[in-house]
Amino acid sequence: xxxxxxxxxxxxxxxxxxxxxxxxxxxxxxxxxxxxxxxxxxxxxxxxxxxxxxxxxxxxxxxxxxxxxxxxxxxxxxxxxxxxxxxxxxxxxxxxxxxxxxxxxxxxxxxxxxxxxxxxxxxxxxxxxxxxxxxxxxxxxxxxxxxxxxxxxxxxxxxxxxxxxxxxxxxxxxxxxxxxxxxxxxxxxxxxxxxxxxxxxxxxxxxxxxxxxxxxxxxxxxxxxxxxxxxxxxxxxxxxxxxxxxxxxxxxxxxxxxxxxxxxxxxxxxxxxxxxxxxxxxxxxxxxxxxxxxxxxxxxxxxxxxxxxxxxxxxxxxxxxxxxxxxxxxxxxxx
Amino acid sequence: xxxxxxxxxxxxxxxxxxxxxxxxxxxxxxxxxxxxxxxxxxxxxxxxxxxxxxxxxxxxxxxxxxxxxxxxxxxxxxxxxxxxxxxxxxxxxxxxxxxxxxxxxxxxxxxxxxxxxxxxxxxxxxxxxxxxxxxxxxxxxxxxxxxxxxxxxxxxxxxxxxxxxxxxxxxxxxxxxxxxxxxxxxxxxxxxxxxxxxxxxxxxxxxxxxxxxxxxxxxxxxxxxxxxxxxxxxxxxxxxxxxxxxxxxxxxxxxxxxxxxxxxxxxxxxxxxxxxxxxxxxxxxxxxxxxxxxxxxxxxxxxxxxxxxxxxxxxxxxxxxxxxxxxxxxxxxxxxxxxxxxxxxxxxxxxxxxxxxxxxxxxxxxxxxxxxxxxxxxxxxxxxx
Numbered sequence: 001x002x003x004x005x006x007x008x009x010x011x012x013x014x015x016x017x018x019x020x021x022x023x024x025x026x027x028x029x030x031x032x033x034x035x036x037x038x039x040x041x042x043x044x045x046x047x048x049x050x051x052x053x054x055x056x057x058x059x060x061x062x063x064x065x066x067x068x069x070x071x072x073x074x075x076x077x078x079x080x081x082x083x084x085x086x087x088x089x090x091x092x093x094x095x096x097x098x099x100x101x102x103x104x105x106x107x108x109x110x111x112x113x114x115x116x117x118x119x120x121x122x123x124x125x126x127x128x129x130x131x132x133x134x135x136x137x138x139x140x141x142x143x144x145x146x147x148x149x150x151x152x153x154x155x156x157x158x159x160x161x162x163x164x165x166x167x168x169x170x171x172x173x174x175x176x177x178x179x180x181x182x183x184x185x186x187x188x189x190x191x192x193x194x195x196x197x198x199x200x201x202x203x204x205x206x207x208x209x210x211x212x213x214x215x216x217x218x219x220x221x222x223x224x225x226x227x228x229x230x231x232x233x234x235x236x237x238x239x240x241x242x243x244x245x246x247x248x249x250x251x252x253x254x255x256x257x258x259x260x261x262x263x264x265x266x267x268x269x270x271x272x273x274x275x276x277x278x279x280x281x282x283x284x285x286x287x288x289x290x291x292x293x294x295x296x297x298x299x300x301x302x303x304x305x306x307x308x309x310x311x312x313x314x315x316x317x318x319x320x321x322x323x324x325x326x327x328x329x330x331x332x333x334x335x
Numbered sequence: 336x337x338x339x340x341x342x343x344x345x346x347x348x349x350x351x352x353x354x355x356x357x358x359x360x361x362x363x364x365x366x367x368x369x370x371x372x373x374x375x376x377x378x379x380x381x382x383x384x385x386x387x388x389x390x391x392x393x394x395x396x397x398x399x400x401x402x403x404x405x406x407x408x409x410x411x412x413x414x415x416x417x418x419x420x421x422x423x424x425x426x427x428x429x430x431x432x433x434x435x436x437x438x439x440x441x442x443x444x445x446x447x448x449x450x451x452x453x454x455x456x457x458x459x460x461x462x463x464x465x466x467x468x469x470x471x472x473x474x475x476x477x478x479x480x481x482x483x484x485x486x487x488x489x490x491x492x493x494x495x496x497x498x499x500x501x502x503x504x505x506x507x508x509x510x511x512x513x514x515x516x517x518x519x520x521x522x523x524x525x526x527x528x529x530x531x532x533x534x535x536x537x538x539x540x541x542x543x544x545x546x547x548x549x550x551x552x553x554x555x556x557x558x559x560x561x562x563x564x565x566x567x568x569x570x571x572x573x574x575x576x577x578x579x580x581x582x583x584x585x586x587x588x589x590x591x592x593x594x595x596x597x598x599x600x601x602x603x604x605x606x607x608x609x610x611x612x613x614x615x616x617x618x619x620x621x622x623x624x625x626x627x628x629x630x631x632x633x634x635x636x637x638x639x640x641x642x643x644x645x646x647x648x649x650x651x652x653x654x655x656x657x658x659x660x661x662x663x664x665x666x667x668x669x670x671x672x673x674x675x676x677x678x679x680x681x682x683x684x685x686x687x688x689x690x691x692x693x694x695x696x697x698x699x700x701x702x703x704x705x706x707x708x709x710x711x712x713x714x715x716x717x718x719x720x
């Protein structure tokens with residue numbers, strides 16, 4: 001028996017009031033507010049601007065691309081540009097990985113789309129982030145929801161991997177594939193933020209941030225801010241901040257599991273998932289990159305084991321059992 | 336199975352609910368076109384289905400039995416019943432028996448209840464319905480068009496006579512204490528009483544109080560790993576009549592907390608993983624009949640190994656407490672921040688939270704929270720590497 005803490009426990013009378021402006025975080029403070037400010041992605045921005053010139057014609061949109069290249073930012077810019085001052089009331093933002101199943105999505109969309117807009121707006125906008133986290137069944141239900149609400153609502157779906165979006169949904173959307181942002185653009189952007197924040201930053205420091213964040217601009221800006229809290233942005237300070245993220249903890253889980261310390265690895269994995277709320281699919285994603293980074297001599301054996309249990313999680317019922325079994329099997333590989 | 340083998344052959348062989356039985360007999364005897372259908376309401380296992388079959392036989396009807404899953408949709412009902420309801424019948428003298436009508440209105444029953452009510456309003460053949468309860472909204476509309484007959488649980492003294500009769504026929508014995516337990520545990524449900532008695536008599540350690548108790552999770556798991564043979568382990572496993580999810584979880588927490596070498600550990604978890612996959616598939620597809628294979632996966636866990644003992648919890652206390660207290664706060668905080676930063680809470684907690692805490696630690700960022708959250712920020716800053 002283990003204790004499950006559901007979201008509903010959390011939400012009943014248990015929501016902290018945070019008196020920190022989101023703009024305290026640089027990712028928010030420097031988030032582009034209009035399409036023209038979005039870094040790179042010039043082709044996409046050009047055609048989107050043309051598409052929303054007459055908003056009533058706007059189709060549903062589907063954005064794909066890796067993390068931190070501007071998908072969500074672009075979606076928010078579109079909403080702001082079309083809805084103007086009403087953007088708060090007429091935009092619904094959902095993140096599929098935080099909603100408990102398609103039923104929850106349906107309820108929220110239904111409630112939100114019930115009435116036509118009272119204000120002078122062409123339609124309401126629903127931004128559904130991480131749509132590729134939904135199972136095929138859930139996406140089929142989503143397709144119905146999109147059709148049922150098409151009179152009053154437009155969807156902007158966001159996904160890392162477009163091949164995980166079912167065809168019927170793809171065919172109902174105008175699809176935009178976001179490419180990764182070129183190194184020079186990331187570096188220029190980081191430098192301009194450093195300048196505005198009056199933080200000293202040397203070339204090597206900025207380069208180190210780029211290397212560590214692997215083209216993910218959101219991660220890069222977060223790392224820049226963390227580094228700047230130590231003073232100047234130097235290579236040394238970047239290195240001191242870079243190991244902080246919980247992906248390092250996943251690297252650690254892999255290491256101790258391979259060393260055969262299964263119980264320790266399992267407790268750490270459960271801490272990440274149950275204390276911090278890392279999703280199982282994110283855990284597996286980071287575990288995969290940890291394996292590649294490790295350059296282990298039995299790399300393909302390890303990945304085969306992970307693949308086996310990743311599949312079982314998808315068809316199984318209890319991810320904790322599956323992940324524990326995964327770690328236990330990793331513990332046999334080196335012996 | 337005893338409960339099938341000893342199903343009564345005549346209405347007069349049945350026990351309990353004399354008045355209800357008489358009412359049904361009378362209804363059948365007087366039935367003519369247009370007579371209101373009857374609804375039998377009562378707890379499971381007291382003979383509603385049995386009496387429907389027996390009276391049908393006695394009065395010479397050919398019974399067409401439906402259950403909740405057949406009555407899912409209007410088209411399905413019509414497809415099954417229209418040849419029966421029409422004037423020309425190739426089926427002899429039909430009657431309709433619908434079991435579990437209170438189960439009709441689950442999800443996905445498109446118009447099933449409405450279609451049924453239409454048929455109930457103008458019955459051209461005798462219709463008998465059965466339900467465990469008649470209190471739900473949907474049942475109210477059904478009740479308007481039928482005559483309701485209630486069945487009560489069978490009193491213990493009748494159960495005892497009945498059970499002793501069966502035991503005599505089977506030449507089996509139960510100690511008086513066990514007999515009382517079986518009767519008491521059944522709560523007036525004849526079928527479950529007979530099943531219980533059978534598993535009790537044929538169990539791995541018959542006629543002792545202990546075999547009865549092995550239904551309990553803790554003793555069951557311990558007896559499983561203490562069993563001297565595979566057959567003994569198997570009968571322990573089958574006698575643990577608990578929810579399959581509970582069963583898998585109980586084995587999981589027992590295995591995970593035991594002190595085993597890595598190979599054994601991995602092998603056992605692999606088996607549990609397979610059991611969980613099967614359970615997941617069953618839940619997803621609702622193909623409950625696959626459940627019968629679950630025990631045969633779990634039996635592979637068997638080894639005579641005293642190291643594996645039942646454990647209710649599968650985590651250390653510090654971690655359990657951390658999940659319960661810290662986890663709750665962290666999750667509430669990150670869900671809120673994730674919304675502000677247009678992220679999933681998982682992405683926030685993995686990438687942003689550590690950087691945020693680092694900035695707070697270095698005093699370049701300030702987070703003011705309700706007092707009950709203050710300590711968690713401090714604690715997490717301490718934990719930063």
